[in-house]
Structure formats: structure tokens, C-alpha cells
Amino acid sequence: xxRIIGALVQFRNPVLYFVxxxxxxxxxxxxxxxxQYYLEKYSLxxxxxxxxxxxxxxxxxRLKKINDKLLKENKILKSFQLKSNGISLxxxxxxxxxxxxxxxxxxxxxxxxxxxxxxxxxxxxxxxxGITSEMGVISDQGIIGVVKSVSKNYSSVISILNQxxxxxxxxxxxxxxxxxxxxxxxxxxxxIDDVVINSSIIKEDTIITGGMSSFFPLGIPLGKISNYEPNxxxxxxxxxxxxxxxxxxxxxxxxxxxxxxxxxxxxxxxxLK
Amino acid sequence: xxSNIITLIISFFIIVLVQVFLFNNMFIFGFxxxxxxxxxxxxYRFDDNQTLFILxxxxxxxxxxxxxxxxxxxxxxxxxxxxVRPLLVKYSFGVTSESPSTFQNDxxxxxxxxxxxxxxxxxHLLYFIIVYFNWxxxxxxxxxxxxTSLFSLILIALISRFYKKLNDT
Numbered sequence: 001x002x003r004i005i006g007a008l009v010q011f012r013n014p015v016l017y018f019v020x021x022x023x024x025x026x027x028x029x030x031x032x033x034x035x036q037y038y039l040e041k042y043s044l045x046x047x048x049x050x051x052x053x054x055x056x057x058x059x060x061x062r063l064k065k066i067n068d069k070l071l072k073e074n075k076i077l078k079s080f081q082l083k084s085n086g087i088s089l090x091x092x093x094x095x096x097x098x099x100x101x102x103x104x105x106x107x108x109x110x111x112x113x114x115x116x117x118x119x120x121x122x123x124x125x126x127x128x129x130g131i132t133s134e135m136g137v138i139s140d141q142g143i144i145g146v147v148k149s150v151s152k153n154y155s156s157v158i159s160i161l162n163q164x165x166x167x168x169x170x171x172x173x174x175x176x177x178x179x180x181x182x183x184x185x186x187x188x189x190x191x192i193d194d195v196v197i198n199s200s201i202i203k204e205d206t207i208i209t210g211g212m213s214s215f216f217p218l219g220i221p222l223g224k225i226s227n228y229e230p231n232x233x234x235x236x237x238x239x240x241x242x243x244x245x246x247x248x249x250x251x252x253x254x255x256x257x258x259x260x261x262x263x264x265x266x267x268x269x270x271x272l273k
Numbered sequence: 274x275x276s277n278i279i280t281l282i283i284s285f286f287i288i289v290l291v292q293v294f295l296f297n298n299m300f301i302f303g304f305x306x307x308x309x310x311x312x313x314x315x316x317y318r319f320d321d322n323q324t325l326f327i328l329x330x331x332x333x334x335x336x337x338x339x340x341x342x343x344x345x346x347x348x349x350x351x352x353x354x355x356x357v358r359p360l361l362v363k364y365s366f367g368v369t370s371e372s373p374s375t376f377q378n379d380x381x382x383x384x385x386x387x388x389x390x391x392x393x394x395x396x397h398l399l400y401f402i403i404v405y406f407n408w409x410x411x412x413x414x415x416x417x418x419x420x421t422s423l424f425s426l427i428l429i430a431l432i433s434r435f436y437k438k439l440n441d442t
Contacts, residue, residue: 017353
């Protein structure tokens with residue numbers, strides 16, 4: 001303290017000068033609108049650069065919160081998107097007022113395997129959050145899998161990287177139906193079976209979900225055809241496809257709940273009787 | 274010493290009043306408004322209290338600003354002169370054993386005029402910069418600084434001679 005006072009006494013002239021200079025600047029600012037305008041302009045310029053730095057730092061710490069908010073927003077948008085996908089593909093959809101029976105629940109992936117032949121994922125939502133088995137799981141750019149078993153807070157999902165899972169798909173521009181499955185090697189190599197040879201196929205056509213399974217609504221884009229060749233012996237095409245998104249690198253997913261699944265199941269049973 | 278303070282106070286008030294009521298109404302060639310209140314900053318004793326001097330120069334500028342309804346340009350300019358005056362004294366009179374204690378006491382004319390010119394130029398430049406406060410007005414600032422400095426210099430030189438005689442008697 002004594003040192004501070006000593007320093008103040010020693011440098012009293014500069015200190016006094018700058019204090020009075022500050023005072024007179026205030027005085028100038030208060031009395032002249034012209035100077036006020038310019039001083040504000042300069043102070044804005046300086047404060048802006050400081051604010052930029054500080055907002056960068058603050059934003060960094062707010063990222064998690066923002067992420068959560070965006071995820072929530074995405075969830076809502078995703079359900080709209082699914083709905084509109086379906087409507088746009090049904091020619092008479094608007095007239096018929098087709099009801100949309102799917103609901104979207106967001107979830108985080110907490111374990112993701114992709115090295116086995118039959119891979120599963122674990123997500124952090126369980127039956128407390130309204131998840132039951134046999135629900136479809138999608139990400140923002142494609143399909144991830146189907147829910148297999150559910151515990152209180154977690155569920156396991158059969159990954160699309162599982163040779164047992166076959167997904168009903170169709171092609172966007174040719175309306176040919178088929179089923180998509182993993183080849184079992186590269187997480188990006190898929191094949192589409194059961195496409196009849198008399199349907200026309202365009203190269204690089206987009207693959208969308210077919211809407212015939214009760215897991216996924218119609219029209220979720222999955223990937224594109226990389227190449228194809230007709231297999232004349234069996235009467236089916238042999239199509240290789242790749243996905244838009246690498247399923248091994250997915251962290252946020254949306255679980256799709258189908259309200260009508262019980263109804264559909266019941267109908268299926270009735271047919272089998 | 275006592276009479277010195279009285280002279281200081283009286284000259285302070287006289288200078289302020291003369292500046293505000295006489296020279297602020299004087300427009301040579303329509304725009305030159307000589308500032309003779311710098312005289313106070315010139316004649317203040319060189320060896321007197323520097324801190325008090327800064328304070329006084331602030332108060333002087335403030336009074337001029339206040340009475341002539343200008344912004345704060347006089348305050349900032351004269352405050353700065355108050356702060357840098359020791360440097361100007363050192364530069365123009367040199368650091369010798371015979372450095373003067375007051376402006377009037379020194380007999381070296383060249384040094385005196387150098388001191389005056391520097392002081393007035395710095396003050397006026399700062400003053401006009403603050404008044405115009407705009408890069409586009411550089412020409413106006415320089416023109417006003419040089420012409421006004423010329424007239425201020427003449428007037429201050431004249432009056433300081435008169436001041437000297439007054440002090441002597």
C-alpha cells in the first residue's frame with residue numbers, strides 16, 4: 001500500500017494529467033453532439049472487437065446448451081420433413097388428407113459397434129421415454145437401424161450394419177422396390193436385392209425408404225446407387241449402393257414411433273389365420 | 274511569495290475575462306480568433322509546483338470552455354500544454370545551469386521565441402484537431418492552426434513584454 005502511494009506521489013503529474021484528460025473527454029462528450037457521435041463511433045469500434053473476443057469465448061462454453069437446443073429443434077423439423085416426404089410422394093396426398101402416424105423421439109448414441117458382422121448400437125432412451133421394440137431409428141441423413149430390446153433408460157438397436165436386417169427401399173425416380181442389406185465388409189458397401197429386371201434404373205439414383213415396413217415412413221433418403229448389372233438368370237438386378245452417411249460415425253439419432261403399429265400387426269395376424 | 278500568488282490569481286481572472294469578452298469576439302479576416310489565454314501558461318514560473326500547474330491549466334481551459342460555450346477542446350489542449358511544458362522548457366532553453374526561473378527573466382530572444390512558437394503550435398494543433406475531429410478536415414485544421422498561431426504569437430509576444438514591465442514596477 002505504501003508503495004502504491006509512493007508511486008502515486010512520484011508519478012503524480014502524469015496521473016493527474018490523465019485523470020483530468022479523461023474528465024475533459026467526458027466533458028467534451030457531454031457538451032457536443034458532434035463529438036459525442038464520433039466518440040461513440042470510435043468506442044463502438046473498440047468495444048466491438050473486445051465483445052467479439054469475449055463472445056467467442058462465451059459461445060464456446062455455451063456450445064453444449066446450443067447443441068441441445070438445436071437437437072430439439074431438429075427433432076421437430078425432422079418430423080415435418082418425414083411428413084412432407086410422404087405427402088410429396090403420394091400423388092393424391094393433399095386431397096386425401098393422409099394422416100401421418102409417426103412421431104419422432106431424439107436420442108444420443110452411447111455405444112456404436114461396426115467391426116462385427118452383426119452390429120448393434122445402444123442409445124440413451126428407454127421405455128421411460130416411450131420407446132418400445134421394433135421402432136425405426138434414423139439419423140439426419142439416413143437410416144440407422146431398428147430397436148431390438150428396451151430397458152428402463154436404454155435401448156439396443158440393430159444397426160443397419162447387420163446382415164440380418166433388410167430394409168424395404170425404393171428408388172426415387174423409377175419406383176422400383178427392393179430390399180437393402182449390408183454386404184458385411186465396408187460400412188459403406190450395401191446391396192439392393194429383389195429389384196425386378198423389367199424396372200428401369202438410373203445410375204446414381206437416390207434410394208429412399210419404401211414405406212412398406214411399419215418401421216419407417218415413406219421417403220427418407222438413404223443413399224445412392226453406385227453401380228448395377230442385370231442378372232438375367234434370376235430375373236433380378238444386382239445393385240450396389242452406398243449410404244449418404246457413414247453409420248459408424250453417428251452420435252445423434254431419432255427414433256420413430258409408429259402409432260399404428262398394433263393395428264398393422266393385428267391385420268397381419270388376421271391374414272395368417 | 275505572497276504577492277506572487279496574488280499576481281497569479283489576478284492575472285488568471287484578467288486573462289480569462291479578456292479572452293472571453295474581448296478576443297473571442299475578434300475575428301481577424303473573418304475566422305481567426307487569437308487565443309491569448311496561453312499567456313498564463315507562458316508566464317507561470319518554471320520552477321514552481323508542476324502539479325498545481327497542471328491543475329491550473331485544466332481549470333483555465335475549463336473556464337474558457339465554459340464561458341465561450343465551446344465543447345471541451347480548450348480544456349484538453351491547455352491541459353496537455355500544462356503537462357508537456359517542462360519538456361518544452363528543457364528543449365527550447367536547454368538544460369544548463371542558467372535555465373530561467375520565469376519566461377520574462379530570460380534574455381535569450383531566440384530561445385524565448387522557440388518556446389512560444391512550440392507551445393502555441395502544439396496547443397492550436399490539438400485544439401483544432403479536437404474541434405474538427407475528422408480526417409477529411411486535415412487541410413482546414415492545418416490552415417487554421419498556422420494562421421491562428423501567427424496572430425496568437427504576435428499578441429502573446431506583445432502582451433508578455435507589457436507583463437514584464439508591469440511585474441518590474
